[in-house]
Amino acid sequence: MDLPSCAWPSTPVRRLEEEYARCMRISQEDLDLELAIYLQEGSELLSQLRDELAMLPELKDLSPECDISKADVGDPDRTTAAEEEKLRSILTYHRKIFWGDGNAAPAPARGVVCDLDVGDAKPVAQRPRSIAPHIMLKVYELLKKLLETELIEFSVSAWASPIVIVLKENGVDIRMCIDYRVVNGFIQLSTYPLPLIDDLLIGFESAMWFMSLDMASGFWAIRMTERAKLISAFVCPFGHFQWVRMPFGLKNAHLVYQAVINNCLWGFVRLPAEEEKLVEQDVLEFLGLDPSERDESDREKAERRVPILTYKITAFKRDIPAPSQMGPGIGRSSYIDDIAHGAPTWDQLCEDLNALLFRLRYWNISVSLPKSEFGKLSILYISHEISAEGLRATPKIAKGVQDLPFPKTLKGVQSFLGSLNYYHKFIEDFPGVAAVLYELTDEQVRAGRDLSKAKEAFEILKRKIVSTPLLRHPDRTKPFVIIPHANQWAACAVLGQEYDGVIHPVRFTGRVLNDAELRYHVAEKEVVAVMRVLDVFRALVQNCLVKIFTRHSVLSWLLKSKTADGRCVRWGVILSHWNLEVHKIQRDEGGLPAILGAGITPRDHLDEIVESLILAKVRVKAPPVISMEICWKQTLLVTS
Template sequence: MPPAVAGSAAVKESLEPEFAKPKLDEPKYDEPKLDGQEEDDTVLIHEGSDLFAEDLESKMAVLPDLSLTAEVKIEDLKVGMPTGLPPEEAARQETRLRQIIWRRRKWLIGKGNALPPAALGVVCDIDVGDAKPVAQRVRKIPPQFREKVADLVKGLLSARMIQKSTSTWASPIVVIIKKNGVDIRLCIDYRLINGLTQLMVYPMPLVNNLLEDLDKYLWYCSLDMASGFWVVPMTDRARLISAFITPIGLFEWLRMPFGLCNAPQIYQRLIDNALYGFLKLSPDDSTRDVFENGEPAKPGIHSVLERRSYIDDILVGGTSWDDLCEKVERLLDVCEQWHLSISVEKSEWGMSKVDYLGHGVSGLGLEAKSKNLESLTALEFPRTLKGLQSFLSSLNYYHRFIADFAVYATTLYSLTETDFDE
């Protein structure tokens, strides 16, 4: 799943980053020239170091470790059972909801990271204006990680998420060493590309608004759209600009990766349009970009209302079991129409309590997830201004549970760099 979701806990300030030269904040680049290009030193980051979550999620594209997806079975669906009914009737209603979901099983993705079908009516483009192509230098990969990097690239090529490239653009890679010191994640450093990209103007939902009045429902569905950004195809221009360079070759994305600055807005717009029904797909060319040349949908077409969606996390609530079943059926109709897949492993249907955006949601109201609270209470008080800002951002996510938070936060936000000088 995806991209930057509010509530990511900040990493501990006490852990210092372990970078090889050059440091992450000093990108080097040449004019386009790939053959015979000199290699830069490796950039290594240890997982859990002082690379803030927002830096990793918003400025780098993590290369996924694709795996085969297990075939979905009807019993894999996590479906709740209504209470307050005779056992036979409760079982019948549970089966009813399960069958509604199962009729759209083509759009259910099982456990794993296999690539889902491409969504319709949306593309990812990268507009850098009149900027000239920039080929940043390839970075070395330590010998012990080369085979792992090759396997990651092979998996992406096989899944048709990337392809070999002849682009004159090139972004370098960053190796994230996992806590076991052996496994890695490979990221693409898109800071330079993002700095050149024309920012997309689109309203992102406010988490606080999405969490309001959820206690009015009896039943909930918490859904995770499978593989999120990967369902969005890239334009030809975006493919070239997204090219990334490794010691084993130059590659470009066929599907939208994480790390591009406009990726969250592109996906949010897709979900909003699909669920509200503003623009419709053309019957003769359903794969074009409806946001460029689509036609308005006819008034009166029922939207999937009374649901909350933050990028690839969707919550549906029902005041009754019938109400919930009707909303789920409409939602799945939309998923089928726009080719949006749902993760079976990460989704729950017809539950009296679900997790949504880092909170427990039920008819009793909101509660903070204990795991997240443990991470927050374990944070040491920061010793730098940037660390303080990240620290307060993490606390702010649960501000409703912290007495007098606004009073304390106002004082802390007023601090400047000089207040941290020894």
């Protein structure tokens, strides 16, 4: 028996329109959908799930035109018209890679794809979730724009993830997300490393002018392999779709993009021959490349026949070494899609910008012009303000933090502490103050019992986060200074450097003491604080002279004693590898307080703050224990 044929509309958009009309004719009950899930913008649940939801941005204009004249160039009070014109001419020359307002759908990056590996996992097809009638049109319009720009396509995959609707605070507008929690559980985690935030915030000590570049809808520049498309499939009442470009929210997506930008900035591998032939001639000439002279190996020739959109076609799989002239352009790494750079002169900044843009064009990576800054005395980068003076915190949580009430649950307290951990390098004696909050139990918080000290610590931390000090850029040509400080339950320290006879902070660090360390004498706890600095900032201070200002003589004794035992032996061995200069300080006004910069609090004042927070029942179960030899030595040793 011949079955009637059912031809889909000629275009994906037309097909979506038919599905929208069908959904509007059928009742919610007849669609056989899962119950709707709505998240409120700003809610705690949304913040917890954000990394596993592919949150789609508002798509107002997917092909925004770029006006170079509107680029944020120079500083009105410091730069001349000629300087600004020189930099703007560089932007104009490379204008093809810049995008304007809106969330752009950039051209695909060359030499890279996103591939997802789920091992032997069987596909999981989850049922679509219902959508309220008044939200249907908004979801339809979003899907239509994604189809028009070929960011998604209809799918026949055996995989299917549902969507989640995020309601904005006005209760009318929405953001659509894809719930990839189940799929992410099957995807094998990439081991490609993300850079440490602190590593990206150093190296600016000689810079006067700065620039920051934000890639345009960076993730969407990466094409999906055929199997990755199937795994990325999602369902809603309008049908079954899959991603053609890489979405945010899938496991490893940010690592894929990090690898792309790192290779662009540092020049490890070059494009395969067939893709390099697509690069503009002026880019090839600047980088000193000639595709016609490349001698393709048998391996390259064989892999040119590999079907498109598999991992085997990528520059990372072929591992074709880049020539030396493609090496580091600006000598810096990015944090995913954000790049920051500084230069000592305006001409050097222009030269570095030109070299960077040529490399971005080689890999076909687009830049968002409205989100980028060029030739500034200070820039915002990964929630920090960078200038020639140093580093300042610009935390998102600072807005309104003064009115933040004390959390009603232990989870709320932990969330608050987690937010502050990102800026702990700016908060002096953070572990000492926060220790009171770390000691809280869920029952204690819910019952509101014995919270006076915790609330006091909470208020102190709120004040500290909105008035963080300026941290100087570390300069490895100058000696470093460590000022340790310890109390009953924490060991903290300042890493600083001396300028014009005054010590300025470079970083603050510290940690809560463990049960064994709680029994240490305060002099031993200061050794723990010094060890903490040398461990955390090892790469920064290694092979540099480190001056230590301490109120005790234990450090000098450790470096000289031949009769130490127990943990003192281990400490002495570790410290002997460093170039240390220990100074015993006094408590008088002419001592250390006289040379401390405004960003460092005198140690005695820190003692007063912490002593006010000491609980009646602390974790210390025994009086401090210290060897008699150390006590005796402290009374005799005089160190310089």
